[in-house]
Structure formats: structure tokens, C-alpha cells
Amino acid sequence: DSGVTQTPKHLITATGQRVTLRCSPRSGDLSVYWYQQSLDQGLQFLIQYYNGEERAKGNILERFSAQQFPDLHSELNLSSLELGDSALYFCASSPGISISTGELFFGEGSRLTVL
Amino acid sequence: EDQVTQSPEALRLQEGESSSLNCSYTVSGLRGLFWYRQDPGKGPEFLFTLYSAGEEKEKERLKATLTKKESFLHITAPKPEDSATYLCAVQAVAAGNKLTFGGGTRVLVKP
Numbered sequence: 001d002s003g004v005t006q007t008p009k010h011l012i013t014a015t016g017q018r019v020t021l022r023c024s025p026r027s028g029d030l031s032v033y034w035y036q037q038s039l040d041q042g043l044q045f046l047i048q049y050y051n052g053e054e055r056a057k058g059n060i061l062e063r064f065s066a067q068q069f070p071d072l073h074s075e076l077n078l079s080s081l082e083l084g085d086s087a088l089y090f091c092a093s094s095p096g097i098s099i100s101t102g103e104l105f106f107g108e109g110s111r112l113t114v115l
Numbered sequence: 116e117d118q119v120t121q122s123p124e125a126l127r128l129q130e131g132e133s134s135s136l137n138c139s140y141t142v143s144g145l146r147g148l149f150w151y152r153q154d155p156g157k158g159p160e161f162l163f164t165l166y167s168a169g170e171e172k173e174k175e176r177l178k179a180t181l182t183k184k185e186s187f188l189h190i191t192a193p194k195p196e197d198s199a200t201y202l203c204a205v206q207a208v209a210a211g212n213k214l215t216f217g218g219g220t221r222v223l224v225k226p
Contacts, residue, residue: 002158033212043159043202043216056212090158099212102149102204106158 003027004107006091012113018079021110023091025072031055031094032074033104034066038087049074050097081114088112117142117207119217126222128193136188136220138203148186149214150179151202159202193224 003026013019025032034046036059045058049068060066063081068074078085088111092104118141128134140148147166151159163172165181172179176197178189188201200221204214 002160004158031212042218043204045213045215048212058213092158097212099147099206099214102147102164102206102214103161104159104214106160108156108158 002105002107004091004093004105006089006107006110008110009108010111010113012115013081014115015081015083017081017114018077019081019112021076021078021089021091021112023074023076023093023107025074025091025093026105029093029095029105030072031097032068032072033092033094034060034074034076035090035092035106036087037090037109041087043090046076055097078112081112083114086112086114117205117210117215119203119205119215121201121203121217121220123220124218126220128190128222128224130194130224130226131192133189133191133193136190136201136222138186138188138217139184140186140203140205140217141184142205142207142215144208146206146208146210148181149204149206150177150186150188151204153200153202153219162201190222193222195224195226198222198224 005024030051046060048056066076088109092106150162153159163179200219204216
């Protein structure tokens with residue numbers, strides 16, 4: 001158990017809809033990262049928040065947005081969903097602002113299926 | 116653009132049959148190379164960080180090495196519980212906190 005909690009574990013929705021994925025980081029970790037894992041693209045970095053502020057942005061679509069709340073939990077919002085958005089979405093956390101040791105603690109993921 | 120290529124895509128081993136996984140990378144200034152293990156239905160689990168060519172790290176039956184262009188993950192006398200997907204990732208100096216992952220190697224160790 002990494003200590004990172006993600007909900008929901010599974011989500012099935014239709015094209016055009018909007019969903020919210022939630023992540024609670026490990027106790028004491030201030031950074032939250034969101035990754036997307038699909039069969040053809042592998043694990044892709046989306047965005048990082050540190051103590052409520054956006055710190056780094058990767059290949060995140062404009063239809064996607066994220067935020068980190070004062071209690072440090074984070075939400076990833078996916079809107080106008082397309083079939084290609086079907087993937088596993090992972091949240092990871094780390095103690096500091098930078099990945100100095102490379103050690104990220106990943107949750108078990110939220111599997112999104114868009115029909 | 117930073118690139119990470121892992122080979123082979125899949126590997127079937129008999130218990131006790133040692134082997135190596137390859138991670139080739141192209142990055143403009145390497146800050147670190149990382150190995151993760153991912154079990155089915157789970158998130159990746161951190162294994163090692165390597166920072167410079169010549170560096171080696173060991174953990175139980177796993178040993179990771181790094182050169183200027185690639186990294187190897189050696190699995191010595193594997194057991195069925197070593198079955199997993201092994202992911203390699205790089206962090207470039209210019210990329211900040213973005214990790215670029217390879218596609219992974221699926222390892223199956225049969226008893």
C-alpha cells in the first residue's frame with residue numbers, strides 16, 4: 001500500500017460527458033502528479049501540483065484540468081470526453097517540490113472507459 | 116524530445132533463469148534514470164534511481180546499471196513473484212519534474 005488513495009477505481013461514461021477523478025496523497029506529501037496510462041501511449045505525465053500551486057505541465061489536453069485543495073487532495077477533471085480518453089489515470093505523490101530521488105508513490109489508478 | 120525505448124516488450128523466463136532488460140534513452144542532459152515495477156491492476160512501485168554512467172544499484176535479485184545511452188535491469192535467478200511489468204523513466208535537466216517513461220517490459224517467470 002503506497003498510501004495514495006484514488007477514487008473511483010472504475011468509471012464508465014459516454015462520449016461528451018464530464019468526470020472528476022480524486023486523489024488523496026500520502027500523509028505529509030505536498031506534491032501531487034497526474035499520469036495517464038494507455039496501451040498505445042504508455043505512461044504520460046499530465047500535470048503536477050505542489051501545495052496548491054501548479055508546478056509543471058505535461059501533455060495535458062485543454063479539455064482536462066486539475067486542482068489541488070488546501071487539504072492537499074487533488075482532482076482531475078476531464079470534460080467533453082472522447083473514446084480516446086479511455087485509459088488508466090494515476091495519481092502519484094512525493095514529499096517535496098522536485099523529484100530529487102525519482103521516488104514517486106503511485107495510487108492504484110482510476111480506470112476510465114468512454115463508450 | 117526525450118525518448119525512452121525498452122526491450123524486449125515481453126520476456127518469459129523459467130524460475131532461476133537469469134536475464135536482462137534494456138532501457139535505451141535519448142535526453143538532452145540526464146538528471147536521473149528510474150526503474151519502477153508495476154503489477155497488474157496496480158500503480159508503479161519505485162525500485163531504483165541512477166544518476167551517472169557507471170552507477171549500479173541492487174535490491175534482492177534485481178541489479179540496475181547505467182551507461183551514457185542505456186540502462187540494464189538484470190534479474191538474477193528470478194522467482195515467480197518477480198513477474199511484473201518493469202518500467203524505465205528518465206528525468207531530463209531541462210524537463211523539471213516531468214518523467215518520461217518507456218513502454219515497459221512484461222516479465223513472466225514460470226515455476
